[in-house]
Amino acid sequence: MSDRIHTLSGYLYEYQKSVAQPEEFWAKIADSFYWRKRWSKVLKWNFEEPEIKWFVDAKLNITENIFERHLFTIGDRPAIIWEANDPNEEGRTITYRELFHEVNRFANALKRKGIGKGDKVIIYMPMVPEAAIAMLACARIGAIHSVVFAGFSSTALADRVVDCEAKAILTSDGNYRGSKKIGVKSVVDEALEKSSVETVIVYERTKQDVTMKEGRDFWWHDVIAEESEQCVAEEMDSEDMLFILYTSGSTGKPKGVVHTTGGYMVYSQYSFDNVFQYSEGDVYWCTADIGWITGHSYIVYGPLLAGATTLMFEGVPTFPDCGRFWAVVEKHKVNIFYTAPTAIRALQAYGTEEIEKYDLSSLKVLGSVGEPINEEAWHWYHTHIGKNKCPIVDTWWQTETGGIMVSPIAGITPTKPAYATLPLPGIQLCIVDPEGNELTGNSVEGNLCVKYPWPGMIRTIFGDHERCKQTYFSTYKGMYFTGDGVKRDHDGYYRILGRVDDVINVSGHRLGTAEVENAINEHPKVIESAVVGYPHEIKGQGIYAYVICDMTNRTEDNLINEIKEMVSKIIGPIAKPDKIQIVSGLPKTRSGKIMRRILRKIADGSHDTMGDTSTLLDPEVVSQIIEGRK
Numbered sequence: 001m002s003d004r005i006h007t008l009s010g011y012l013y014e015y016q017k018s019v020a021q022p023e024e025f026w027a028k029i030a031d032s033f034y035w036r037k038r039w040s041k042v043l044k045w046n047f048e049e050p051e052i053k054w055f056v057d058a059k060l061n062i063t064e065n066i067f068e069r070h071l072f073t074i075g076d077r078p079a080i081i082w083e084a085n086d087p088n089e090e091g092r093t094i095t096y097r098e099l100f101h102e103v104n105r106f107a108n109a110l111k112r113k114g115i116g117k118g119d120k121v122i123i124y125m126p127m128v129p130e131a132a133i134a135m136l137a138c139a140r141i142g143a144i145h146s147v148v149f150a151g152f153s154s155t156a157l158a159d160r161v162v163d164c165e166a167k168a169i170l171t172s173d174g175n176y177r178g179s180k181k182i183g184v185k186s187v188v189d190e191a192l193e194k195s196s197v198e199t200v201i202v203y204e205r206t207k208q209d210v211t212m213k214e215g216r217d218f219w220w221h222d223v224i225a226e227e228s229e230q231c232v233a234e235e236m237d238s239e240d241m242l243f244i245l246y247t248s249g250s251t252g253k254p255k256g257v258v259h260t261t262g263g264y265m266v267y268s269q270y271s272f273d274n275v276f277q278y279s280e281g282d283v284y285w286c287t288a289d290i291g292w293i294t295g296h297s298y299i300v301y302g303p304l305l306a307g308a309t310t311l312m313f314e315g316v317p318t319f320p321d322c323g324r325f326w327a328v329v330e331k332h333k334v335n336i337f338y339t340a341p342t343a344i345r346a347l348q349a350y351g352t353e354e355i356e357k358y359d360l361s362s363l364k365v366l367g368s369v370g371e372p373i374n375e376e377a378w379h380w381y382h383t384h385i386g387k388n389k390c391p392i393v394d395t396w397w398q399t400e401t402g403g404i405m406v407s408p409i410a411g412i413t414p415t416k417p418a419y420a421t422l423p424l425p426g427i428q429l430c431i432v433d434p435e436g437n438e439l440t441g442n443s444v445e446g447n448l449c450v451k452y453p454w455p456g457m458i459r460t461i462f463g464d465h466e467r468c469k470q471t472y473f474s475t476y477k478g479m480y481f482t483g484d485g486v487k488r489d490h491d492g493y494y495r496i497l498g499r500v501d502d503v504i505n506v507s508g509h510r511l512g513t514a515e516v517e518n519a520i521n522e523h524p525k526v527i528e529s530a531v532v533g534y535p536h537e538i539k540g541q542g543i544y545a546y547v548i549c550d551m552t553n554r555t556e557d558n559l560i561n562e563i564k565e566m567v568s569k570i571i572g573p574i575a576k577p578d579k580i581q582i583v584s585g586l587p588k589t590r591s592g593k594i595m596r597r598i599l600r601k602i603a604d605g606s607h608d609t610m611g612d613t614s615t616l617l618d619p620e621v622v623s624q625i626i627e628g629r630k
């Protein structure tokens, strides 16, 4: 790729150019893509509405940029290497040409079921190549996909089905996860009890028993059986929606982050190419799930647009044992490995014996994503996995940013443990104080904002543009607010300090405290609850819930278990509180607002430095809570 950065001075040059002449900068990058019609203007924007349009009036199809754009040169190259949950099950290798044909066949099947441009399709599937095929088939025909992580509960799935007005769901019979076999279709059935979804297509994975509803449910292998492997791509506007992906916020229900076609395409490939410095023949492995933005941008779209070989892993890091990641690296000679700090910390706890059994010499680049990586985990990763020869790219970004924003360029940017280092070209960061004043110069700390658009950014929240405006563009005027705290050190390097809002990051998964509280409050014995995050050795943050309950006819233990089950049922197992403390009251201000600052201090054990509690309605409640601390 011609827009590849090769040196540190090259990075600095590109960065300067991207700030001085952003439209020229992005136009040059966009030139290497295939557009059916070129843009009339590169960018139109304002951050007040907000209204952001990249490559205005251009027409394209993102899948033509994966397939037709370079099929003649890369048709026989592996696109996806799939590693099954069970190491004894044979994996699959799918070339670009084969993937192209599979995408087309499935796209034709979707069309035959009456699904077309603008229709919303939910994908609730395990990590099998068909999940990627499903995404690309939607994009091929202009349908908008919304992937829901297959670990979410039926209630969470039902909420998303309703919110995005899904016309179809693509799913599987079941899912293998470690030693477990989990029902997937049964969850869909529950979610669809009261819905108007017209079509459900079921991929057969585990061969477990499922109920198929006549006229609504069809098997994947049946619907593609007679379809042709040719399908002409639908022409899309650059700003047509490509996908909706739900993520948690500090208030209310999860929101559907909307990404559009042209800008997302350019940004996902550009960031992939540069950050990881992928070279032809490399095997690249990102361990995320396609249910998260990392899976969208860096398992599917970024690597496939770049013509890379992307490894997709169905299983978990600890099955059949905690050496599985390293066994996969050895088996497939993985060159670039991208994972989350929570996985690194979990594997770190098992020691190095399981690592030494494997040959990891193929590794060239290591990546980290999803949460701050602590220095100890960074060093462990660098020493034991990278053998002190692989640069670590600590990539900071968000569902809303579409792609990596702050990260070293592998092998080029000098790294510093726990620092995401420097912004990618085109990313104009800004650190502000609580009043919104920009903090210039180095050695400053504040809230992280972005003051100029980039192609991969969020366009709206599906069905609620006002919420998009309020959440991201109203806190600080004229800026996109990330919700993260950050420090810029004496070298100008960025270190992300974590969320400054009521969002908690559990094992790299984002959860809103309000969302967890609402789930807890569904329990009939719960009167009120307050949830905060606290430092957790493996997960980064754990969930601590303070709950006021009606204790009649209940013991504390069984109530706590019931509450955990309730949260698991309503959101999913990832949201289960780690600690639940039954309390008789919550610290509130005179106006009735829960003082989470105090609850956070108690949860992380730093209540000696509580500060002023005199504004509380009932200061006595604090000492009671401290006494019963978990």
Ligand code: WT7
Binding pocket: 247, 292, 293, 294, 368, 369, 370, 371, 372, 373, 394, 395, 396, 397, 398, 399, 400, 420, 482, 483, 484, 496, 497, 498, 499, 505, 508, 509, 510
């Ligand atoms: C939040 C976004 C980006 C894909 C996965 C998570 C935190 C993400 C880092 C990092 C420190 C990070 C931030 C951010 N975060 N990457 N490298 N260092 N923090 O996407 O679910 O949208 O969560 O994850 O707090 O705001 P997400």
